[in-house]
Amino acid sequence: xxxKSTADFLLEIGxxxxxxxxxxxxxxxxxxxFTSFFEENxxxxxxxxxxxxxxxxxxxxxxxxxxxxxxxEEVRGPAEKAGKNPAGEWTQAALGFARSQGIxxxxxxxxETNSGPYLFAIKYSKGQxxxxxxxxxxxxxxxxxxxxxxxxxxxxxxxxxxxxRWVLALFDDEVIPFSLAEVESGTxxxxxxxxxxxAVQVGNPGEYExxxxxxxxxxxxxxxxEMIANQVSILAKAHGYxxxxxxxxxxxxxxxxxxxxxxxxxxxESFLAIPDRVIITSMKENQRYFPVFxxxxxxxxxxxxxxNGGDKNLAQxxxxxxxxxxxxxxxxxxxxxxxxxxxxxxxxxxxxxMTYQDELGSVxxxxxxxxxxxxxxxxVLQVADMVHQQVITAAKYSKFDLGTxxxxxxxxxxxxxxxxxxxxxxxDEAVGHAIEEQYFPKGAGAPIxxxxxxxxxxxxxxxxxxxxxxxxxxxPTGSQDPYGLRRAANGIVRTLAEGSIDLGLDAVVDITMAxxxxxxxxxxxxxxxxxxxxLSFLTTRFKTxxxxxxxxxxxxxxxxxxxxxxVLEVATIADGVxxxxxxxxxxxxxxxxxxxxxxxxxxxxxxxxxxxxxxxxTAERVLYEATQSVQxxxxxxxxxxDAVVALKSMLELEEPIHSFFNEVMVMDEREDVRAxxxxxxxxxxxxxxxxxxxxxxxxx
Numbered sequence: 001x002x003x004k005s006t007a008d009f010l011l012e013i014g015x016x017x018x019x020x021x022x023x024x025x026x027x028x029x030x031x032x033x034f035t036s037f038f039e040e041n042x043x044x045x046x047x048x049x050x051x052x053x054x055x056x057x058x059x060x061x062x063x064x065x066x067x068x069x070x071x072x073e074e075v076r077g078p079a080e081k082a083g084k085n086p087a088g089e090w091t092q093a094a095l096g097f098a099r100s101q102g103i104x105x106x107x108x109x110x111x112e113t114n115s116g117p118y119l120f121a122i123k124y125s126k127g128q129x130x131x132x133x134x135x136x137x138x139x140x141x142x143x144x145x146x147x148x149x150x151x152x153x154x155x156x157x158x159x160x161x162x163x164x165r166w167v168l169a170l171f172d173d174e175v176i177p178f179s180l181a182e183v184e185s186g187t188x189x190x191x192x193x194x195x196x197x198x199a200v201q202v203g204n205p206g207e208y209e210x211x212x213x214x215x216x217x218x219x220x221x222x223x224x225x226e227m228i229a230n231q232v233s234i235l236a237k238a239h240g241y242x243x244x245x246x247x248x249x250x251x252x253x254x255x256x257x258x259x260x261x262x263x264x265x266x267x268x269e270s271f272l273a274i275p276d277r278v279i280i281t282s283m284k285e286n287q288r289y290f291p292v293f294x295x296x297x298x299x300x301x302x303x304x305x306x307x308n309g310g311d312k313n314l315a316q317x318x319x320x321x322x323x324x325x326x327x328x329x330x331x332x333x334x335x336x337x338x339x340x341x342x343x344x345x346x347x348x349x350x351x352x353x354m355t356y357q358d359e360l361g362s363v364x365x366x367x368x369x370x371x372x373x374x375x376x377x378x379x380v381l382q383v384a385d386m387v388h389q390q391v392i393t394a395a396k397y398s399k400f401d402l403g404t405x406x407x408x409x410x411x412x413x414x415x416x417x418x419x420x421x422x423x424x425x426x427x428d429e430a431v432g433h434a435i436e437e438q439y440f441p442k443g444a445g446a447p448i449x450x451x452x453x454x455x456x457x458x459x460x461x462x463x464x465x466x467x468x469x470x471x472x473x474x475x476p477t478g479s480q481d482p483y484g485l486r487r488a489a490n491g492i493v494r495t496l497a498e499g500s501i502d503l504g505l506d507a508v509v510d511i512t513m514a515x516x517x518x519x520x521x522x523x524x525x526x527x528x529x530x531x532x533x534x535l536s537f538l539t540t541r542f543k544t545x546x547x548x549x550x551x552x553x554x555x556x557x558x559x560x561x562x563x564x565x566x567v568l569e570v571a572t573i574a575d576g577v578x579x580x581x582x583x584x585x586x587x588x589x590x591x592x593x594x595x596x597x598x599x600x601x602x603x604x605x606x607x608x609x610x611x612x613x614x615x616x617x618t619a620e621r622v623l624y625e626a627t628q629s630v631q632x633x634x635x636x637x638x639x640x641x642d643a644v645v646a647l648k649s650m651l652e653l654e655e656p657i658h659s660f661f662n663e664v665m666v667m668d669e670r671e672d673v674r675a676x677x678x679x680x681x682x683x684x685x686x687x688x689x690x691x692x693x694x695x696x697x698x699x700x
Contacts, residue, residue: 007171009170009171013164030145047063052219060205060208064130072125076120097121131174164181167180167184192215192259196216224257231261239302261307261311262306265321271326271332271333277413287321303321332406347403361519367395368396370395370438383452383456401415435457459495468516513530557696585647590694594695607679617663626653
């Protein structure tokens with residue numbers, strides 16, 4: 001009977017309950033480790049299925065090669081002249097090379113290469129049985145993963161997420177023998193800790209998933225996730241509600257249970273006097289509950305949780321969860337009441353005791369700077385008096401909620417509680433809205449601030465963070481950005497571009513630096529070099545934003561090169577430019593620009609006024625007049641943010657440029673004539689670059 005060419009390989013690592021956030025991380029890290037290992041060893045498989053619960057990590061490689069192929073490897077050594085002396089004898093270099101390759105020196109061969117004849121070692125290696133290879137390598141592979149946090153237990157040397165309790169390793173119906181953390185591999189897995197705690201014998205990989213399901217474990221993550229979502233939705237609907245199923249919460253709950261059973265509970269309606277998001281945050285962050293809403297979209301005094309188990313004694317489970325949530329909401333209610341006993345100015349004063357950064361003073365100092373920056377931005381934008389006052393007030397109190405009990409308990413509610421408390425304490429919804437919007441956008445793709453005061457305060461908040469961060473920490477490098485300076489810069493660019501704020505990056509940097517420079521609580525260098533670093537960083541993020549919007553990198557570079565700080569203007573014309581990329585006219589413009597640029601390269605061009613020049617050649621005069629006309633019309637088009645008209649008008653220079661080069665000697669022997677013609681070409685080049693720097697464009 002012939003030996004099988006493939007087999008199914010099943011590996012399961014059984015552990016104590018792992019934190020939910022580590023489960024998917026572990027699956028992905030081991031997926032990468034195993035697939036890289038098989039690739040490096042010339043082993044193929046058809047399908048990889050992964051399984052994960054709080055107590056297990058499972059991997060099923062279907063139709064994995066049962067045996068490595070025999071391999072021939074050629075290794076180049078020293079050149080022949082270094083490997084053999086004039087008498088044809090092997091040198092020490094050849095002897096050392098053969099020894100390093102584990103072959104006899106006489107087995108070396110000489111082969112011609114592009115660099116001449118070289119010595120080669122031909123190494124033959126017989127492929128191993130995959131089962132044997134895995135038995136030797138699995139302990140090493142499993143120990144090679146690193147974790148943000150890990151632990152040791154007993155006398156075990158291995159560090160892992162949680163203590164390992166069993167290892168299941170099958171190659172078809174054969175055990176792959178090895179030891180991991182003093183646990184021997186075998187054919188046994190375990191069911192649900194309380195519903196089916198007995199050992200489960202697995203005869204072959206194909207029955208693994210079904211055997212676990214019989215033992216009340218849904219090892220398939222996607223199946224378990226879908227079951228939870230369906231149970232929550234159906235249960236809410238059965239009681240006349242709609243569940244809010246947050247995707248991140250759903251992912252977390254999925255990795256907290258092995259056999260899910262949803263249940264619905266309630267809390268006292270009086271707690272609904274607490275702001276909705278406080279209740280929802282307490283449900284999600286503390287208890288992992290799904291909130292539910294009535295038919296009018298109002299938060300209901302109900303919640304849906306998911307139990308790790310069946311429906312036995314479910315009423316007791318519900319009662320216990322209701323008791324815990326009631327205690328949480330009682331605390332929140334107390335915090336809400338206590339915070340409202342003091343004034344907004346009292347809360348603001350508490351910020352003086354909170355250090356922001358040693359070189360940048362307290363959080364109170366930071367809020368003061370934000371207010372001054374926001375005021376400066378509002379003045380430049382010439383906003384209405386009422387808006388200006390809203391900006392100043394919102395910026396002044398932008399951080400006051402950091403002094404509240406509620407934000408201390410739930411830091412993720414900063415800004416939101418600022419809006420709630422500002423509405424209650426100073427009765428100005430516009431101010432409260434701007435206080436919340438200062439933190440927008442909260443991530444890539446998240447919405448920016450909607451209100452004008454909110455946009456201004458959001459820019460001021462992020463500019464203070466950016467300039468202060470650069471002054472004290474320097475520019476972020478690599479992936480290190482503990483103060484979120486990239487996120488701040490992205491937020492500034494997005495708010496200016498998407499929020500239609502006509503304010504240049506240079507202007508907003510100048511406003512911020514002037515405030516920082518004149519603030520006695522700032523003990524860091526605020527100088528011209530810092531300004532250039534901040535501007536460079538912002539323009540880089542601006543180019544990245546354009547590219548993320550779908551613009552090719554060279555076009556983004558070309559647009560920003562001409563208007564490095566005019567975010568709104570560039571953002572407005574970018575779509576028009578993008579629409580011209582595939583047009584033949586655009587390519588001709590790039591080629592025209594290149595032809596002109598090649599003539600101007602390395603030439604010293606004097607500044608000349610050409611208005612009264614008497615042109616010698618007709619082609620000169622025609623090109624000059626055409627350039628003046630195109631400049632005027634392109635400028636008018638760009639005032640209307642119409643890049644298409646501006647670019648198309650430039651095509652009118654095509655024929656005059658060709659005629660000029662055909663009929664005129666640019667590098668005339670007469671210095672004054674040569675200077676006029678170079679100055680004319682420079683004017684042409686500047687005109688062609690009115691929309692974007694065409695020298696940055698790479699034609700395919």
